[in-house]
Structures are given as C-alpha cells and as structure tokens.
Amino acid sequence: MTPPLFRERLTNGLRVTIAPDMRAPLVAVNLWYHVGSAMERAGRTGFAHLFEHMLFQGSAHVDANGHFDAIQRVGGTLNGSTWLERTNYFETVPSHELALALWLEADRMGQLLPAMTQAKLDTQRDVVKNERRWSVDNQPYGTWWEQLPALCYPPTHPYHHSLIGSMEDLSAATLDDVRAFFETWYAPDNAVLTIVGDVDVDATRALVAEHFGSIRRAGAVPARPDFTLRDDATTAAPRTVTIPDRVPLSRVLVAMRIPPLTSPEHAIADVVAAALATRRGSRLYRALQRDAGCASATSAFTWDLSAGADLFVADATAQSGTDVDALSRALHAELDRMHATPLTRDELARATTVLATERASALATAQGRADAISQAVTYFDDPAWAFTREAAWRAVDVAAAQAFVARWLTPSARFELRYVPSEGAA
Amino acid sequence: MSVRPVSGALRPYAFPPVRRWTLANGMGVAFAALPGAALARVLAVVDGGALADPLTACGAQAFIADAVLEGTATRDADAFVAASEGIGAAFDAGVDWDAAYIGSTMLREHLGAALILLADALRAPRFAGPEMTRLADEHRAARMQAEAEPRTIADERMQALLFPGERAGAPLGGTTAQLDAVRALDLAATHAAHYAPARTTLVVVGDLDAAAVEAQVAAAFGAWEAPTTTGRVPLPQGTSTARRIVVVDRARAAQTELRAGVIGVPRRHPDYLALVVANAILGGLFGSRLNLNLRERNAFTYGARSAIDWRRGATGWTLSTAVQTDVTGAACREMLAEVDALRAAAPSADEVEAATAYLAGVFPIRYETVDAVASALAASVVLDLEADYFDTYRDRVRAIRPADVHRVVRTHLTAEAMVCVAVGDAAAIVPLLERDARVSVVRDA
Known part of the structure; x- marks a missing residue:
C-alpha cells in the first residue's frame, strides 16, 4: 500500500519526497547521492567510500565528529553507506529535532570543503584500511564481494574494481581528490532527499527550502561512466576462479549477468532467486541441504545494480566432507534443472509470499521506507516505485519466469568463484 | 545557515500498553498492540536456555530449539515448511543463556494460522528422521565456521576466561567436539523437561485486536497440557583472576x-x-x-x-x-x-x-x-x-x-x-x- 507522498524539486535540482506518518514521534531523514565506486577514476579505487568517511569529519559550521555527536545527543541514530552507484547518509531522530538533521545534512552538502584537512584525511585513510582488514582480509570468504564483480565485468567496466579499494590506491588519495570528488558529485542536482515520519508537510517544505534552497547546483550534470557491456571482453578470460582461503568449508558462488534493476524484467529475477534459494521450501535448500546433504548453506540474490547489467548470484557452502567439485556440480545441476523443469506456479506463489513478508519487514521502519523511496527516486524518478514491488512479483507467471531463466541463466552465462580451504587452514 | 537550529517541541511518546494474562494450563501471554504495523510477531519464550545444558553436552538446548521446527507428530518437516511458507511466515528459533525463543513474523492476517503451527512445534516435535542428522550436520558446519572466524575465536576465548569450568564458559551453541553427545541425548525427554506451558510465555505484537488475539491464542494453545518437572537452573558466577x-x-x-x-x-x-x-x-x-x-x-x-x-x-x-x-x-x-x-x-x-x-x-x-x-x-x-x-x-x-x-x-x-x-x-x-x-x-x- 502506497502511503501519501509529497514531492517537489527545488530550483537547484534537489528532489525531495515527504511521507508523513504520525505513528511515533520520530522522523527519518535519508539522502542519496548518485555516486559510488563505479564513478571512481583509475588509480583511486575505494575513494567513494573513503569520501563517505570524510563527510563525518565536519563541515563549515560543524566540528569533526560533530555530526555524530549532535545526532546521538538528541537520541538519534545515523550512518552512511557506499555502494557501486550510490552513497547514502541517514539519520532517524525524535521528530522535534528534524531541523537539526536537515541543518547538518545541508551544511555538509553545501560547505564541506572548509573543514577538510590533511590530518583528517590521513586518519580516515587508516580507519578505512582497518575496515578493509576487518571486513575483507581477516574475514573468512571476506574477499568474495570484490572477487565476484572483478570476475563478471571486464577490467574497463565501472563495476569491475573493488568498492573498498586497494591499500595502494587508498594510500594515493589526496585532498585534491576530496575537493574534485565533492565538486563533481556532491551537489543538490545529484542528490535525493527523503523525509518520513511525524512531520507537517508544509512546515517541512519550508525547512527544506530554508536549509537546502541556497546550495548551488553542480556546474554541469556529472557525466556518468559508460555501463554498456561489450560482451566479448570477458569471454576470453577464465570464467572460474579458485581462491584458497582460511576457510573450513568450500563455498561456490555462481553469478550471471542479468538486466539491471531499472529493467521491468528485474522483478522476475527477484522471484526466481527466491524460488531457487530463499528459505526451506526453495529448490537449493531441498536438493542440496535436505536431500543430498552436500551443502550446509545456500542462497540466491541480486546486487540490484541499476545500469548496464546486474548480477544474479547463487551460492552454496559445502557440508563437512563434500569437496568443491561435487558442490559445484550440485549447484549447476539445480540451475540446469530450472531449464529442464521450469518453476511451477506453486513455487512462484511460495516465492512471492515469502518476498512480500520480507518487503514488509524492510519497510517496517521509517528509515527503511525513506531509503526505499530515495532508491526509487534516484533510479526511477518515482517514489511510488518503492511500494509497487509486491504487485510486480505477483505478476510474474510461469511463462515469464521460464523465459527469464532461458534467456539469462544459461550454462554459458555463468561465472564461478570458488573458495577452498588453503593448506593448513583453520 | 551558520547557526544550529533550535529544537521544536518534544512530542509525547508512550511504550505500547502491555496486556498480560495466563491460560488455564499455566502458559503466560503478553500482548501489545502496534497500530499501523503490517506485520505481526509471535514469540514463545521457553525457560530453557543454554545454561540448562549438561556440561558434557553443551549445545543441547540450541539443538532442541532448532529441532522443534523439524516436523511434528502430525506434520512432517516438509508439511510444516509448506504450511508456514504458504502464509509467508518465517519461523525462527534460537537460545540465549537464559531462554529458548521460537517465533515467527508474518503479515498480520495470518496470525491465527501461525499460532497453530507454533503450538504444534512446541507441543509435539517428532525429533526423528533424517532431519535430525541434517540438523546435526548444519550445527557442525556452523561451529566449524565460527571456530575459523577471528572475531568469534576472540569472543569465545574471553567467555572461557571469565567462566572457567562453567557452562557459560563454553560457546552458546556448543562445540563440534560435543555434538555427538548432544545427538546421544534423549531429545524428547530433554524437551519435555523444559518445554511446558507453565515454563512458557507467548509474546504477541501487532496491529491486532486484544479480544481476537485472546481467542486465537486459546484456540492454539489451550489444549497444551504438560507437567512442569524442572526448576530454574543455577546461575553462573564467573571467576575473577589476575590481569x-x-x-x-x-x-x-x-x-x-x-x-x-x-x-x-x-x-x-x-x-x-x-x-x-x-x-x-x-x-x-x-x-x-x-x-x-x-x-x-x-x-x-x-x-x-x-x-x-x-x-x-x-x-x-x-x-x-x-x-x-x-x-x-x-x-x-x-x-x-x-x-x-x-x-x-x-x-x-x-x-x-x-x-x-x-x-x-x-x-x-x-x-x-x-x-x-x-x-x-x-x-x-x-x-x-x-x-x-x-x-x-x-x-x-x-x-x-x-x-x-x-x-x-x-x-x-x-x-x-x-x-x-x-x-x-x-x-x-x-x-x-x-x-x-x-x-x-x-x-x-
């Protein structure tokens, strides 16, 4: 069910959506900038994410860490995150502190650079290097999310390189990079602001105009990189990569390129992935975990990339005693079986019902709704898209699912990443 | 704007009122309405956490909590999965040190059906069939993963140092070494010792009518009769040592x-x-x-x-x-x-x-x-x-x-x-x- 949504576009290009919801005295403020690791220049992998850290280091009228301090002192929660094509910043605060949240976001959107120093950059660079060690290098299977896109997209493609970045590129980042990145991408005409919660629409519009209205737009709409896939660029390369890692059990990830999130076909991918591997009624669970007992965990999901091609991933982690070749064969067999024995109406109905509950859960908080609306506006220029998913899933019939599988999930489309226990690993 | 804006007027907030009652069989119920919520949550809280594990079979309560979702006297595991996923109700199970938690979140119109499934799992788990072997294998795999993660290694080593020789010093979910001992337990008897109505409180939260919830809970759980044979387990003390x-x-x-x-x-x-x-x-x-x-x-x-x-x-x-x-x-x-x-x-x-x-x-x-x-x-x-x-x-x-x-x-x-x-x-x-x-x-x- 779509809640009431009030939209406007400021003269500087900032797209604003307000969704009043008076159930609790809180408000979610959510800001998407349409920039992520895919827009990084060569030699600066990881910069979009490092830059996200710099946005918490103060702005013209806010001290370093003053943003965190101000929000937490009023009982708010906040964070930011970086993805391949977008970076989001968000806070949920008691509703009488809406102006504070808007002021903080506007100050760093409009006047970040006066607060930037070499010392802050050096500190956050080391923090991010430790984030990389923690989430990637010292974590079993931790490199999967940089290995998989590296395998599936050609080296020149914007999705190919690591989001968290290499240590070498992080070391190379300079204050000039901070300035250039800010001036290119952090502007109202490349941003989407969503406010969900206990607010009055007119008063909120006035507050938004007061805080954001005078921020200047970027000189020109930033040129996006070319996401077009020139397919042959990868077909010559090996399509299976094996990574020895300090893991106790092998894991196989099979990825296929599919139409992006912005394609109407993407709803089919959601349903097919859920039918394949979400919960215990799914095909992978039943075949690999329940019947064969060769896997201890299975899943399937999409990355939700909006341009070029998205990824559809199916993965399985071995059961003790299963070798990686047998695990791989079992996983491919189930992908093959979707061609030979198409997903049935009952399987699609189960998948859709499970997805509907998961979507309701994602939209259960004001911040969850705000983030979904920001995504919908960023990629579709339509906040209501966030509330159309269930209807889109229910419209997927057997023929549509079969056509999708036949077109996109063929054996020749598969890239495979394998994790195997390294020598003496534990 | 160079000056931080002033706060607006604080708006009132009250935690949802909680209604509590007890069924004739001794099971407690706690209900809170959350108007406007699309989802409802049911959660059975059973006085059977990891502290109730025998020291020689750490992980027993964690295993039993998962095992109650592996089929009942009248529904095999597949039928239970089909019934729950058919209404989009995801069931979850787990333990902490003090209690076991078996729950489900679903669209609120499916509450009644979910309650019946939950009652069935709590009352009459079958603890038999290939599911028990599969579940043990999954627990073994989960422990192997945990024991390979530096974060978990550090957390569990810390526990062992604070609670040497006590149940609280071993991992919550048990160890790979003791998994066979868990399998060798009489699971039905262990279950019966802890999963009784007087040792259980059912929590229900959602945009729901209290009278309707009361009727649905009574319909699902009213006939659950099981004796209470176990008291509360002794609590850990910890051992303080030198830095x-x-x-x-x-x-x-x-x-x-x-x-x-x-x-x-x-x-x-x-x-x-x-x-x-x-x-x-x-x-x-x-x-x-x-x-x-x-x-x-x-x-x-x-x-x-x-x-x-x-x-x-x-x-x-x-x-x-x-x-x-x-x-x-x-x-x-x-x-x-x-x-x-x-x-x-x-x-x-x-x-x-x-x-x-x-x-x-x-x-x-x-x-x-x-x-x-x-x-x-x-x-x-x-x-x-x-x-x-x-x-x-x-x-x-x-x-x-x-x-x-x-x-x-x-x-x-x-x-x-x-x-x-x-x-x-x-x-x-x-x-x-x-x-x-x-x-x-x-x-x-």
Whole structure:
C-alpha cells in the first residue's frame, strides 16, 4: 500500500519526497547521492567510500565528529553507506529535532570543503584500511564481494574494481581528490532527499527550502561512466576462479549477468532467486541441504545494480566432507534443472509470499521506507516505485519466469568463484 | 545557515500498553498492540536456555530449539515448511543463556494460522528422521565456521576466561567436539523437561485486536497440557583472576582481534541503569572514549566498543576492537588506559548528559517494529523486569548523575582483574604487547 507522498524539486535540482506518518514521534531523514565506486577514476579505487568517511569529519559550521555527536545527543541514530552507484547518509531522530538533521545534512552538502584537512584525511585513510582488514582480509570468504564483480565485468567496466579499494590506491588519495570528488558529485542536482515520519508537510517544505534552497547546483550534470557491456571482453578470460582461503568449508558462488534493476524484467529475477534459494521450501535448500546433504548453506540474490547489467548470484557452502567439485556440480545441476523443469506456479506463489513478508519487514521502519523511496527516486524518478514491488512479483507467471531463466541463466552465462580451504587452514 | 537550529517541541511518546494474562494450563501471554504495523510477531519464550545444558553436552538446548521446527507428530518437516511458507511466515528459533525463543513474523492476517503451527512445534516435535542428522550436520558446519572466524575465536576465548569450568564458559551453541553427545541425548525427554506451558510465555505484537488475539491464542494453545518437572537452573558466577592477556596465535593474520573484560553483574542488580550509562560513555556511543581514542584519534581500527551482555546471572563486560598488527601493543595499552581513566575521575556532567540524553531519546526509535517490541517483552519476561520498566525507563535514565557512574565504575570495572585476549600473529604481537601494554602475556595452549 502506497502511503501519501509529497514531492517537489527545488530550483537547484534537489528532489525531495515527504511521507508523513504520525505513528511515533520520530522522523527519518535519508539522502542519496548518485555516486559510488563505479564513478571512481583509475588509480583511486575505494575513494567513494573513503569520501563517505570524510563527510563525518565536519563541515563549515560543524566540528569533526560533530555530526555524530549532535545526532546521538538528541537520541538519534545515523550512518552512511557506499555502494557501486550510490552513497547514502541517514539519520532517524525524535521528530522535534528534524531541523537539526536537515541543518547538518545541508551544511555538509553545501560547505564541506572548509573543514577538510590533511590530518583528517590521513586518519580516515587508516580507519578505512582497518575496515578493509576487518571486513575483507581477516574475514573468512571476506574477499568474495570484490572477487565476484572483478570476475563478471571486464577490467574497463565501472563495476569491475573493488568498492573498498586497494591499500595502494587508498594510500594515493589526496585532498585534491576530496575537493574534485565533492565538486563533481556532491551537489543538490545529484542528490535525493527523503523525509518520513511525524512531520507537517508544509512546515517541512519550508525547512527544506530554508536549509537546502541556497546550495548551488553542480556546474554541469556529472557525466556518468559508460555501463554498456561489450560482451566479448570477458569471454576470453577464465570464467572460474579458485581462491584458497582460511576457510573450513568450500563455498561456490555462481553469478550471471542479468538486466539491471531499472529493467521491468528485474522483478522476475527477484522471484526466481527466491524460488531457487530463499528459505526451506526453495529448490537449493531441498536438493542440496535436505536431500543430498552436500551443502550446509545456500542462497540466491541480486546486487540490484541499476545500469548496464546486474548480477544474479547463487551460492552454496559445502557440508563437512563434500569437496568443491561435487558442490559445484550440485549447484549447476539445480540451475540446469530450472531449464529442464521450469518453476511451477506453486513455487512462484511460495516465492512471492515469502518476498512480500520480507518487503514488509524492510519497510517496517521509517528509515527503511525513506531509503526505499530515495532508491526509487534516484533510479526511477518515482517514489511510488518503492511500494509497487509486491504487485510486480505477483505478476510474474510461469511463462515469464521460464523465459527469464532461458534467456539469462544459461550454462554459458555463468561465472564461478570458488573458495577452498588453503593448506593448513583453520 | 551558520547557526544550529533550535529544537521544536518534544512530542509525547508512550511504550505500547502491555496486556498480560495466563491460560488455564499455566502458559503466560503478553500482548501489545502496534497500530499501523503490517506485520505481526509471535514469540514463545521457553525457560530453557543454554545454561540448562549438561556440561558434557553443551549445545543441547540450541539443538532442541532448532529441532522443534523439524516436523511434528502430525506434520512432517516438509508439511510444516509448506504450511508456514504458504502464509509467508518465517519461523525462527534460537537460545540465549537464559531462554529458548521460537517465533515467527508474518503479515498480520495470518496470525491465527501461525499460532497453530507454533503450538504444534512446541507441543509435539517428532525429533526423528533424517532431519535430525541434517540438523546435526548444519550445527557442525556452523561451529566449524565460527571456530575459523577471528572475531568469534576472540569472543569465545574471553567467555572461557571469565567462566572457567562453567557452562557459560563454553560457546552458546556448543562445540563440534560435543555434538555427538548432544545427538546421544534423549531429545524428547530433554524437551519435555523444559518445554511446558507453565515454563512458557507467548509474546504477541501487532496491529491486532486484544479480544481476537485472546481467542486465537486459546484456540492454539489451550489444549497444551504438560507437567512442569524442572526448576530454574543455577546461575553462573564467573571467576575473577589476575590481569593478563592471552594470545591466540593466527600466523600471518591481517589484523589482531583484541578483547578486554571483567565479570559483570546480573541484570536485576540495582546498579543496572548507571552501568548502562557508564558503558555508553566507555564504548557504547560513536563518541565514546574508546572509539574516539582508538579510531578517531589513533586510527588503529575501524571501530572500538564495549558492551554488557545482560543476563539473569553474572555476565561479561567486554571491550572489543580489531587493530592492525603493528599497533597491537599500543591499542591494548590505550584500551586499558581508558578503563583506568574512567576509574580515576568521575565523568563530566556534559559527558553523562550526552549518554543519558541519547539513551532516553532513542527509546521510541528502538521500539518502532513488532520484532523490537516483542523482543523487549520477551526480555521483560526472562529477566523479571518491573511491570512499569518501559514506562519509567526514560525518566530513570535521565536521573543518572556523574557520581552514580563513577561509583559503579569503581565497584564493577575492576581494572586489576581485567583479562585480555589477542587473536593475531603471535610472533609479531607478543613482543609488542610485552613492550607497550605492560600486561602479563600468556600464550594460549
């Protein structure tokens, strides 16, 4: 069910959506900038994410860490995150502190650079290097999310390189990079602001105009990189990569390129992935975990990339005693079986019902709704898209699912990443 | 705008009113309405947590909690899955130290059907068939993964140091070594000893009518009859020892996982709220002393925090971080220095105000969803919280003063008994710890 949504576009290009919801005295403020690791220049992998850290280091009228301090002192929660094509910043605060949240976001959107120093950059660079060690290098299977896109997209493609970045590129980042990145991408005409919660629409519009209205737009709409896939660029390369890692059990990830999130076909991918591997009624669970007992965990999901091609991933982690070749064969067999024995109406109905509950859960908080609306506006220029998913899933019939599988999930489309226990690993 | 805007007028908030009643069979029910929520949550809280495990079969209660979802007398595992997924109800099961939790979240119109499935799982699990072997294999795999994760290795080593020889010193979910002993238990008898209506409270939260919930709960659970044969298990005490650091070798590790901890008091201790505020200042907030020191000032880490894992009995108050190898000694020194500083002088009124304002202000945000409200009601049952706990929390936390914080830190954050764990490249970090942290270093056996 779509809640009431009030939209406007400021003269500087900032797209604003307000969704009043008076159930609790809180408000979610959510800001998407349409920039992520895919827009990084060569030699600066990881910069979009490092830059996200710099946005918490103060702005013209806010001290370093003053943003965190101000929000937490009023009982708010906040964070930011970086993805391949977008970076989001968000806070949920008691509703009488809406102006504070808007002021903080506007100050760093409009006047970040006066607060930037070499010392802050050096500190956050080391923090991010430790984030990389923690989430990637010292974590079993931790490199999967940089290995998989590296395998599936050609080296020149914007999705190919690591989001968290290499240590070498992080070391190379300079204050000039901070300035250039800010001036290119952090502007109202490349941003989407969503406010969900206990607010009055007119008063909120006035507050938004007061805080954001005078921020200047970027000189020109930033040129996006070319996401077009020139397919042959990868077909010559090996399509299976094996990574020895300090893991106790092998894991196989099979990825296929599919139409992006912005394609109407993407709803089919959601349903097919859920039918394949979400919960215990799914095909992978039943075949690999329940019947064969060769896997201890299975899943399937999409990355939700909006341009070029998205990824559809199916993965399985071995059961003790299963070798990686047998695990791989079992996983491919189930992908093959979707061609030979198409997903049935009952399987699609189960998948859709499970997805509907998961979507309701994602939209259960004001911040969850705000983030979904920001995504919908960023990629579709339509906040209501966030509330159309269930209807889109229910419209997927057997023929549509079969056509999708036949077109996109063929054996020749598969890239495979394998994790195997390294020598003496534990 | 160069000046921070002024706050608007604070809007009123009340925690959802809780209605409690008891069925004739002794099962308690706690219900809270959350108007406007699309989802409903049901959660059975059973007095059968990991502390009830035999010391020779750690993981038994965790196994049983999962096993009740593997088929019943009248529905095999597939039929149970088909019935629950057909209504989009995802069932989940798990244990903490004090209780077992079997629950489901579903669109609210499916509440009645979900209650019937939940009652069936609690009353009549079959504990037989190939599902038991599969479940044991999944538990084994999960433990193998846990034992390969530096974070988990550090957490579990810390527990073992605080609770040597006690159930609370072994992993919550058991160990691979004891899994066969768990399988060898009479699961039905173990289940019967704990899963009885008088040992169970059902929590229901959603945009639901109280009378309808009462009728649906009675229909699903009214006929559950089972005797109560077991009392509450003894609570752990913990063993306080001398300050030292235990190094667990992980050759060529990319980072060192660091922990420091002391035994913490039970949840019902009168110092509870002052300890919550003390922990927020030490390592609970982004702007906490640990995080500002280790992350924002020294850039040793992506984050540093502290937490008290509140339970019925003694617990751990643990500081955690992960640091690059070459600063392991300095990072350990700084962690301990923050403990010493918090003991040496009372925090400023401003620092305490930042913590109490956060804790009081975030309260409505914390209880936005049916899952969160249900978990809060479950905690109130397990930990015997006062009936007005959620209604008075914000006023009581705002009343905490610097002297209160300093007193509980002096009493409970016993620096001389603080034990530390470092999981990392021993060859590199042992000399650093000896040189920089000035703590007695013990290499793990």
